[in-house]
Amino acid sequence: MALIELSGIERRFLLGDTTVHALAGLNLQIAAGEYVAVMGPSGSGKSTLLNLLGLLDRPNEGTYKLEGRDVTTLSPDEQATVRSTRIGFVFQSFHLVPRLTAAENIALPMTLAGIPAAERNKRVALALQDFGLENRADHKPDQLSGGQRQRVAIARATIMQPPLILADEPTGNLDRHTGEEVVNLLEALNAKGVTLIVVTHDQGMGARARRQLVMEDGRLKSDSTAADISNLGKISG
Amino acid sequence: MRLTDTLRFARDAATGYPMRTTLSVLAMSIGVAAVVILTALGDGARRYVVGQFSSLGTNLVIVLPGRSGTGGFNPANAITTTPRDLTIDDAGSLRRLPTVRRVAPLAVGTSEIAFGGKLREVMVAGSTAEFIPIRNFTVAQGQALPEEDWNRGSSVAVIGAKIREEMFGANPAIGQLVRVGDRRLRVIGVLGSTGQGLGMNTDELVIVPVSLAQAMFNSNTLFRILIEANNRDAIPGAKEQVMETLKQRHRGEEDVTVITQDAVLATFDKLLGALTLAVAGIAAISLAVAGILVMNVMLVAVTQRTGEIGLLKALGATSRSIRLAFLAEAAMLSAVGALVGYLLGQLGAFALRQFFPVFPAYPPDWAVIAGLSTALATGLIFGVMPARRAARLDPVQALMKH
Ligand SMILES: Nc1ncnc2c1ncn2[C@@H]1O[C@H](COP(=O)(O)OP(=O)(O)OP(=O)(O)O)[C@@H](O)[C@H]1O
Numbered sequence: 001m002a003l004i005e006l007s008g009i010e011r012r013f014l015l016g017d018t019t020v021h022a023l024a025g026l027n028l029q030i031a032a033g034e035y036v037a038v039m040g041p042s043g044s045g046k047s048t049l050l051n052l053l054g055l056l057d058r059p060n061e062g063t064y065k066l067e068g069r070d071v072t073t074l075s076p077d078e079q080a081t082v083r084s085t086r087i088g089f090v091f092q093s094f095h096l097v098p099r100l101t102a103a104e105n106i107a108l109p110m111t112l113a114g115i116p117a118a119e120r121n122k123r124v125a126l127a128l129q130d131f132g133l134e135n136r137a138d139h140k141p142d143q144l145s146g147g148q149r150q151r152v153a154i155a156r157a158t159i160m161q162p163p164l165i166l167a168d169e170p171t172g173n174l175d176r177h178t179g180e181e182v183v184n185l186l187e188a189l190n191a192k193g194v195t196l197i198v199v200t201h202d203q204g205m206g207a208r209a210r211r212q213l214v215m216e217d218g219r220l221k222s223d224s225t226a227a228d229i230s231n232l233g234k235i236s237g
Numbered sequence: 238m239r240l241t242d243t244l245r246f247a248r249d250a251a252t253g254y255p256m257r258t259t260l261s262v263l264a265m266s267i268g269v270a271a272v273v274i275l276t277a278l279g280d281g282a283r284r285y286v287v288g289q290f291s292s293l294g295t296n297l298v299i300v301l302p303g304r305s306g307t308g309g310f311n312p313a314n315a316i317t318t319t320p321r322d323l324t325i326d327d328a329g330s331l332r333r334l335p336t337v338r339r340v341a342p343l344a345v346g347t348s349e350i351a352f353g354g355k356l357r358e359v360m361v362a363g364s365t366a367e368f369i370p371i372r373n374f375t376v377a378q379g380q381a382l383p384e385e386d387w388n389r390g391s392s393v394a395v396i397g398a399k400i401r402e403e404m405f406g407a408n409p410a411i412g413q414l415v416r417v418g419d420r421r422l423r424v425i426g427v428l429g430s431t432g433q434g435l436g437m438n439t440d441e442l443v444i445v446p447v448s449l450a451q452a453m454f455n456s457n458t459l460f461r462i463l464i465e466a467n468n469r470d471a472i473p474g475a476k477e478q479v480m481e482t483l484k485q486r487h488r489g490e491e492d493v494t495v496i497t498q499d500a501v502l503a504t505f506d507k508l509l510g511a512l513t514l515a516v517a518g519i520a521a522i523s524l525a526v527a528g529i530l531v532m533n534v535m536l537v538a539v540t541q542r543t544g545e546i547g548l549l550k551a552l553g554a555t556s557r558s559i560r561l562a563f564l565a566e567a568a569m570l571s572a573v574g575a576l577v578g579y580l581l582g583q584l585g586a587f588a589l590r591q592f593f594p595v596f597p598a599y600p601p602d603w604a605v606i607a608g609l610s611t612a613l614a615t616g617l618i619f620g621v622m623p624a625r626r627a628a629r630l631d632p633v634q635a636l637m638k639h
């Protein structure tokens with residue numbers, strides 16, 4: 001069973017009197033533990049796709065099955081539970097709460113889920129260690145570098161130990177070196193079995209993924225898995 | 238989200254944006270303070286006027302001898318040619334009526350007062366101890382007429398301020414013997430000067446015991462009986478009971494006239510009504526201003542944080558957690574703002590009273606309660622409403638406003 005199963009997904013936006021098809025007739029399956037890079041020109045629908053996968057947005061048509069369950073028809077509260085426990089989201093612009101410290105930002109999903117403070121502190125301490133942020137626990141986001149902020153954001157996305165991490169251009173606001181570090185962190189998570197889907201403009205980074213999806217005008221232009229299969233066909237034929 | 242976490246989150250949100258929090262609290266407190274101070278002013282004006290009117294002697298019922306034309310023609314009265322005297326005992330009988338607080342018989346006449354070779358004409362009022370409180374006069378020196386048998390007055394007099402000045406100048410008046418008409422009376426008190434007030438000018442008055450005055454003027458009838466009813470609502474009842482009692486004492490004949498301060502009271506009522514309306518209007522306007530102020534600050538504050546709400550949703554918060562967090566925050570801001578405003582308002586009213594001591598600038602309780610609850614309610618409603626709306630958005634829509 002695929003972790004993610006999209007069929008006939010449509011996402012339209014009304015801009016004035018024109019309709020933008022951000023996603024058009026999208027079918028996609030992603031298995032648990034995969035490492036997928038989503039690429040394509042600007043405006044091709046990459047972010048829209050990732051938002052749908054993260055239940056931050058809903059499709060106009062089509063079904064989205066996560067772990068075999070149709071999540072598009074869930075109530076808002078059930079969707080909140082899915083977001084809380086099954087999905088970690090990493091944004092290009094970090095989206096940390098400016099008034100909270102690094103530790104509090106990392107703990108936020110647990111606080112929202114009602115996990116007791118003792119358990120939270122234990123897990124945050126571990127996460128700070130894992131992400132090399134021990135000395136930054138009490139710093140506010142504006143006292144952190146870009147790379148540190150994104151590490152806090154990744155720690156926050158993983159603190160509930162979700163099986164799926166979605167990252168929308170996680171290195172877009174970082175220089176090459178810190179970007180590299182962040183990608184390494186994400187890949188380490190994937191190595192532990194977490195399904196990782198990364199939107200990126202960077203060809204090099206995309207190439208590191210085991211599977212590349214290229215989008216254009218809201219459609220899948222190419223899927224490396226499918227390409228492999230057709231390549232296989234060519235070889236065998 | 239746990240309750241303690243919700244409260245802490247709300248507290249951190251309030252303290253995390255000092256500018257916004259200061260503005261909200263300021264708006265709220267200005268609103269509440271405005272209500273408190275303005276209604277204190279309005280109600281102070283009202284009380285001031287009430288005070289002026291009560292200096293006239295309120296709740297008065299007055300008995301006049303003889304039948305005046307007010308009741309129309311009555312054949313029973315037509316037979317009686319000379320009305321029965323209105324006596325001191327008539328006045329005394331009214332003291333037992335349940336609706337009556339005080340009774341003072343009044344006999345008046347003019348006479349002359351002499352002391353140390355000085356002589357002048359005076360108005361003499363014969364009455365009893367309660368005359369002074371009924372008319373709201375004050376005693377500046379010495380004491381009022383003694384409480385004694387109304388029919389056996391002692392030879393004493395209470396004189397007006399101007400008479401004291403003319404007869405005694407800088408010398409003490411209390412204890413001196415003066416001649417009034419053909420009597421020698423001891424001065425026991427001096428009235429406070431009334432000056433050009435709304436009431437009767439007592440400065441040239443000499444008050445003596447009623448029986449003494451009647452003997453002096455050789456008359457058995459009273460000029461008036463002054464009656465103070467227990468309160469304003471008791472006036473009609475008192476009027477009826479007085480009439481009934483006197484009718485019985487006069488063998489069933491209505492040979493007296495009982496009047497109340499109806500005309501004065503009617504004006505008084507109108508004025509009071511207008512003033513109360515004015516105070517209510519002031520309060521309503523201040524409340525509206527306070528409400529709009531609070532509403533705007535809260536709206537802006539929450540709208541600014543739509544992005545944060547989107548983030549919280551993306552991180553798995555339910556709409557309920559978000560609503561509760563914003564409710565707690567709005568409640569904290571509103572409570573602090575309302576409290577600060579209340580204190581500021583009371584301080585302002587206190588300052589007003591210090592600067593204008595004659596002006597009783599106390600905010601009425603209803604205005605304080607209305608001001609506080611309006612501020613709290615608008616603060617809560619407009620703190621929570623936009624948050625509810627934002628919490629219903631899809632996270633991505635809310636996030637885009639980050
Ligand atoms: N909220 C919205 N309202 C209207 N149009 C939208 C909205 N969000 C996305 N779109 C449109 O949908 C299309 C796909 O947008 P999307 O953000 O998914 O592109 P993208 O591939 O992520 O581009 P980029 O690489 O620049 O981030 C674009 O044409 C965009 O203008």
Ligand SMILES: [Mg+2]
Nearest residue numbers: 046047048168
């Ligand atoms: Mg994008």
